[in-house]
Amino acid sequence: MAPRVIPVDPFDLVVFGATGDLAMRKIYPALYRRFVAGQMPPSARIIGAARADQSDAEFKDTVADHIRTALGPDVDKTELPGFLSTLAYVSVDANSDKGWPDLAAHLRADVTRCFYFSVAPSLFGPLAQNLHRWGLAGGDARVVVEKPFGHDLHSAKGLNRALAAHFDESQVYRIDHYLGKETVQNLMVIRFGNMLFEPLWNSQYVDHIQITVAESLTVAGRAAYYDGAGAMRDMVQNHLMQLLCLTAMEPPAKFEPQSVRDEKVKVIRALEPVQPHHIVRGQYEDGQGGGFRADVNNPKSHTESFVALKLSISNWRWAGTPFYLRTGKALSARASEIAVVFKDAPHSIFGPEAGRHANVLTIRLQPNEGITMGVTIKEPGPGGMRLMDVPLDMSFAKTLGPSSGSPTDAYERLIMDVIRGDQTLFMRADEVEAAWAWTDPIIAGWQARADVPKTYASGSSGPSDASLLMSRDGRAWRKITS
Ligand code: BG6
Numbered sequence: 464m465a466p467r468v469i470p471v472d473p474f475d476l477v478v479f480g481a482t483g484d485l486a487m488r489k490i491y492p493a494l495y496r497r498f499v500a501g502q503m504p505p506s507a508r509i510i511g512a513a514r515a516d517q518s519d520a521e522f523k524d525t526v527a528d529h530i531r532t533a534l535g536p537d538v539d540k541t542e543l544p545g546f547l548s549t550l551a552y553v554s555v556d557a558n559s560d561k562g563w564p565d566l567a568a569h570l571r572a573d574v575t576r577c578f579y580f581s582v583a584p585s586l587f588g589p590l591a592q593n594l595h596r597w598g599l600a601g602g603d604a605r606v607v608v609e610k611p612f613g614h615d616l617h618s619a620k621g622l623n624r625a626l627a628a629h630f631d632e633s634q635v636y637r638i639d640h641y642l643g644k645e646t647v648q649n650l651m652v653i654r655f656g657n658m659l660f661e662p663l664w665n666s667q668y669v670d671h672i673q674i675t676v677a678e679s680l681t682v683a684g685r686a687a688y689y690d691g692a693g694a695m696r697d698m699v700q701n702h703l704m705q706l707l708c709l710t711a712m713e714p715p716a717k718f719e720p721q722s723v724r725d726e727k728v729k730v731i732r733a734l735e736p737v738q739p740h741h742i743v744r745g746q747y748e749d750g751q752g753g754g755f756r757a758d759v760n761n762p763k764s765h766t767e768s769f770v771a772l773k774l775s776i777s778n779w780r781w782a783g784t785p786f787y788l789r790t791g792k793a794l795s796a797r798a799s800e801i802a803v804v805f806k807d808a809p810h811s812i813f814g815p816e817a818g819r820h821a822n823v824l825t826i827r828l829q830p831n832e833g834i835t836m837g838v839t840i841k842e843p844g845p846g847g848m849r850l851m852d853v854p855l856d857m858s859f860a861k862t863l864g865p866s867s868g869s870p871t872d873a874y875e876r877l878i879m880d881v882i883r884g885d886q887t888l889f890m891r892a893d894e895v896e897a898a899w900a901w902t903d904p905i906i907a908g909w910q911a912r913a914d915v916p917k918t919y920a921s922g923s924s925g926p927s928d929a930s931l932l933m934s935r936d937g938r939a940w941r942k943i944t945s
Pocket residue numbers: 610678697
């Protein structure tokens with residue numbers, strides 16, 4: 464099934480941090496693909512802005528190289544020159560006047576204007592201030608900011624204040640790229656577009672929910688950032704929190720920014736503080752003196768590369784249904800899923816020897832996006848009534864055809880949403896702050912107790928204490944498989 468493409472209006476997109484890793488690996492390849500798809504109009508302009516002095520031609524060459532690296536044989540040579548002709552480069556210093564008049568001269572008055580802050584959070588304030596000072600922030604100009612959005616509640620509030628000083632909240636787009644993933648959006652459609660699931664989506668019928676975001680990659684290459692952040696700040700406070708919100712929230716009145724974000728923030732505010740014995744932190748090691756500590760070049764690091772938590776949501780829908788979350792690096796596979804485990808049937812008419820089986824609805828985020836419903840059937844053949852589980856399996860790639868097998872990258876969707884002015888898939892200021900308000904005491908508790916993460920073998924499914932977290936409750940994690 465070919466995806467439908469609705470072109471966006473002409474725009475000027477300024478990418479601050481134009482020569483950085485994120486811009487090169489994600490932003491330009493995403494824009495290029497939207498250009499090839501016909502969604503980005505040829506009259507759009509992408510203006511790279513960074514401190515370094517370089518010519519337009521040098522900038523274009525670097526972008527072209529990265530697009531080739533990112534997209535490989537996908538790169539259509541006939542389209543690349545057209546895309547590159549939309550690019551320009553301006554040398555701008557966030558902390559001085561250098562380059563701002565030049566940048567202003569590049570911007571057109573009659574098109575949508577967006578500023579992408581692909582820079583360290585410490586530059587958000589100076590950039591916002593300069594945009595205002597040079598008269599570029601007005602109208603419906605949009606500003607896009609990346610995570611990490613602060614490292615605690617205090618710093619996140621500071622960033623929100625720095626942006627709010629010059630931009631209205633309706634102009635600010637805080638990216639969490641998990642919200643741009645195809646299946647994450649499908650989660651909302653599965654819940655609210657079908658009559659089948661929503662009546663069962665509560666503590667009366669759901670035994671528990673597991674959310675897993677497992678990565679096989681290590682932290683090598685991102686040592687300094689990661690050793691200061693850890694899995695709690697890097698993944699749980701944002702990506703896993705968003706998945707939890709979309710799984711647990713009440714139906715919004717409409718699929719529009721304020722309604723959806725109102726419902727998500729209510730979930731975060733209903734989270735109970737987490738008991739220390741409901742959290743497991745882990746750090747990978749390879750058994751030969753290598754592992755996390757070697758990767759971050761810090762032999763005494765107490766930063767976690769794995770977290771598992773048991774959460775409770777105090778509201779009518781979820782009281783009594785635990786949510787188990789886990790995420791980690793250097794695990795056995797790259798596999799992310801949300802598994803809704805339903806309660807057993809109240810009474811088995813088939814007798815104890817037939818066995819009991821719970822239905823599990825699994826929403827696979829990556830890889831192999833799709834949905835599986837575990838259904839209990841009779842084991843075929845003679846020999847009495849024995850029950851077995853079979854998956855009703857819907858792989859999106861298999862069911863919808865090959866084009867859906869490589870869904871639009873999250874960045875492609877999110878950048879186009881910015882241009883369209885749709886904030887639904889972006890985090891609001893109060894949402895980010897609520898997530899930090901919940902996260903901060905957990906991290907403060909670790910620091911106060913000088914908590915040391917449990918070790919786990921690279922390539923395993925995490926520390927054994929994570930299994931205990933489940934087995935104490937008579938439950939088990941689902942296997943991590945890709
Ligand atoms: C990023 C984290 O936000 O998300 C990384 O900083 C992590 O540590 C990445 O690897 C995971 O994203 P994805 O899309 O590969 O699941």
